Amino acid sequence: xxxxxxxxxxxxxxxxxxxxxxxxxxxxxxxxxxxxxxxxxxxxxxxxxxxxxxxxxxxxxxxxxxxxxxxxxxxxxxxxxxxxxxxxxxxxxxxxxxxxxxxxxxxxxxxxxxxxxxxxxxxxxxxxxxxxxxxxxxxxxxxxxxxxxxxxxxxxxxxxxxxxxxxxxxxxxxxxxxxxxxxxxxxxxxxxxxxxxxxxxxxxxxxxxxxxxxxxxxxxxxxxxxxxxxxxxxxxxxxxxxxxxxxxxxxxxxxxxxxxxxxxxxx
Amino acid sequence: xxxxxxxxxxxxxxxxxxxxxxxxxxxxxxxxxxxxxxxxxxxxxxxxxxxxxxxxxxxxxxxxxxxxxxxxxxxxxxxxxxxxxxxxxxxxxxxxxxxxxxxxxxxxxxxxxxxxxxxxxxxxxxxxxxxxxxxxxxxxxxxxxxxxxxxxxxxxxxxxxxxxxxxxxxxxxxxxxxxxxxxxxxxxxxxxxxxxxxxxxxxxxxxxxxxxxxxxxxxxxxxxxxxxxxxxxxxxxxxxxxxxxxxxxxxxxxxxxxxxxxxxxxxxxxxxxxxxxxxxxxxxxxxx
Ligand SMILES: Nc1ncnc2c1ncn2[C@@H]1O[C@H](COP(=O)(O)OP(=O)(O)OP(=O)(O)O)[C@@H](O)[C@H]1O
Ligand SMILES: [Mg+2]
Numbered sequence: 001x002x003x004x005x006x007x008x009x010x011x012x013x014x015x016x017x018x019x020x021x022x023x024x025x026x027x028x029x030x031x032x033x034x035x036x037x038x039x040x041x042x043x044x045x046x047x048x049x050x051x052x053x054x055x056x057x058x059x060x061x062x063x064x065x066x067x068x069x070x071x072x073x074x075x076x077x078x079x080x081x082x083x084x085x086x087x088x089x090x091x092x093x094x095x096x097x098x099x100x101x102x103x104x105x106x107x108x109x110x111x112x113x114x115x116x117x118x119x120x121x122x123x124x125x126x127x128x129x130x131x132x133x134x135x136x137x138x139x140x141x142x143x144x145x146x147x148x149x150x151x152x153x154x155x156x157x158x159x160x161x162x163x164x165x166x167x168x169x170x171x172x173x174x175x176x177x178x179x180x181x182x183x184x185x186x187x188x189x190x191x192x193x194x195x196x197x198x199x200x201x202x203x204x205x206x207x208x209x210x211x212x213x214x215x216x217x218x219x220x221x222x223x224x225x226x227x228x229x230x231x232x233x234x235x236x237x238x239x240x241x242x243x244x245x246x247x248x249x250x251x252x253x254x255x256x257x258x259x260x261x262x263x264x265x266x267x
Numbered sequence: 268x269x270x271x272x273x274x275x276x277x278x279x280x281x282x283x284x285x286x287x288x289x290x291x292x293x294x295x296x297x298x299x300x301x302x303x304x305x306x307x308x309x310x311x312x313x314x315x316x317x318x319x320x321x322x323x324x325x326x327x328x329x330x331x332x333x334x335x336x337x338x339x340x341x342x343x344x345x346x347x348x349x350x351x352x353x354x355x356x357x358x359x360x361x362x363x364x365x366x367x368x369x370x371x372x373x374x375x376x377x378x379x380x381x382x383x384x385x386x387x388x389x390x391x392x393x394x395x396x397x398x399x400x401x402x403x404x405x406x407x408x409x410x411x412x413x414x415x416x417x418x419x420x421x422x423x424x425x426x427x428x429x430x431x432x433x434x435x436x437x438x439x440x441x442x443x444x445x446x447x448x449x450x451x452x453x454x455x456x457x458x459x460x461x462x463x464x465x466x467x468x469x470x471x472x473x474x475x476x477x478x479x480x481x482x483x484x485x486x487x488x489x490x491x492x493x494x495x496x497x498x499x500x501x502x503x504x505x506x507x508x509x510x511x512x513x514x515x516x517x518x519x520x521x522x523x524x525x526x527x528x529x530x531x532x533x534x535x536x537x538x539x540x541x542x543x544x545x546x547x548x549x550x551x552x553x554x555x
Contacts, residue, residue, distance in 0.1 A: 176361075179356070180359065180361075183354040184374055184378060184425065185378030186378050
């Protein structure tokens with residue numbers, strides 16, 4: 001049950017998307033997020049959707065995993081859809097109680113949901129095809145220029161690496177503690193809300209204790225190996241921009257220009 | 268009635284790249300009143316197997332029956348069956364959470380909705396069972412205890428459930444030799460006196476040899492051997508395959524035998540070993 005969580009999960013592979021430099025992926029993700037928000041005609045949405053689907057195809061990440069990543073946000077999508085459907089004024093096609101459902105509302109609801117879905121899919125694609133380590137490396141690298149302004153880029157990246165590193169460990173730990181308490185007859189899935197909240201205590205207390213213990217041990221181990229921040233630290237696997245990165249930048253810019261062109265001529 | 272494991276296969280995280288089959292077609296019967304030991308090297312699926320015994324994991328294929336009830340089924344019979352299998356996890360000290368030792372041990376019995384005085388009695392009994400002095404420790408925070416003491420509190424928490432079957436996953440790992448000895452003795456006592464059926468996972472062949480009356484060897488998710496210790500420890504190839512070795516005592520006796528002393532090699536306690544060696548020496552002296 002807990003192992004169903006896919007957010008931030010890496011899906012090993014050797015596709016084109018996997019081989020792109022993580023910095024390229026982050027920058028292009030930003031570019032596409034801007035695209036999604038700026039271009040709002042049906043044609044550009046069509047193109048963006050087509051583009052996203054082909055990226056998913058190239059990434060070789062099974063569609064099942066992509067759909068799983070949308071699942072947790074299912075309720076938010078539904079909510080957004082309904083709000084938009086009912087709240088936009090225009091020509092009504094139906095009346096439900098005090099709400100008027102309008103064609104304009106329907107159009108906007110569909111587009112906003114599509115927007116959200118594309119956003120989720122593209123960002124999941126980034127985490128599915130990039131190992132957490134590469135991701136934080138890239139972030140540290142991209143934040144490099146801000147170091148001059150006193151931003152602790154390396155420390156932030158290290159914190160993120162550690163946090164990501166411990167997500168699976170903590171999930172495993174939670175799973176184990178839950179099993180242990182279940183074996184002692186505790187029941188998490190039935191009873192009143194209060195009862196269920198109370199039944200979390202036997203899980204959370206050991207979990208926190210073990211998280212603190214792990215943090216303590218890790219800090220000790222890092223210090224024992226003379227870790228003292230980013231100054232003068234080099235990397236074993238330095239990031240490198242290769243031909244496929246240039247191709248990706250080129251293609252994305254071309255795509256963005258096409259969208260701009262379409263917007264200018266007004267389709 | 269026994270616990271029956273029928274053709275159980277279990278796959279972790281199916282349909283993902285992390286898919287891993289941890290059990291392959293395992294069939295095993297654990298008779299009531301028996302003492303079963305499960306051995307195998309790291310990652311061979313021992314913990315996965317024992318988690319099936321109280322329904323924490325459900326088989327991908329196959330089924331597990333406890334007292335005739337299928338654990339995967341919904342309903343009261345399955346739930347009751349689950350309750351009569353107590354489970355002590357690997358490193359159980361990590362599951363303590365209450366403010367006091369007594370409260371933590373009482374957690375299980377409370378969930379069973381027993382009466383106050385019955386709970387109190389069980390807590391006292393369980394603490395006595397694991398050699399923790401009630402007066403001294405009942406109001407101490409479990410987090411102030413040493414690792415070994417925490418382990419004992421955790422085990423007491425399961426013993427207080429008075430399970431009919433008790434599963435222990437490497438209960439002695441990381442304990443000092445004396446602590447290990449004491450715990451083992453207690454488990455044997457529980458088995459002999461209270462007639463609790465025990466399933467015991469361990470890497471330590473010496474321990475297994477001393478206590479078990481059925482030995483199971485696991486290797487890469489498959490059960491490669493199930494036999495009485497008198498035979499199991501003499502299956503050299505299977506021991507090799509499972510990455511295990513015979514108990515030290517058996518090795519010693521075999522060594523003596525190979526060097527010409529006509530000694531009976533099936534001995535699993537030091538007392539029995541001494542007896543066998545003395546008998547062999549006596550025979551030898553008489554013959555000379
Ligand atoms: N929660 C899990 N998710 C995915 N795979 C798992 C999980 N738990 C165990 N495994 C895998 O299943 C296999 C069997 O693991 P298991 O814990 O049953 O081994 P074990 O025999 O108990 O080992 P040990 O002696 O180290 O306790 C291992 O290869 C392990 O990687
Ligand atoms: Mg194990």
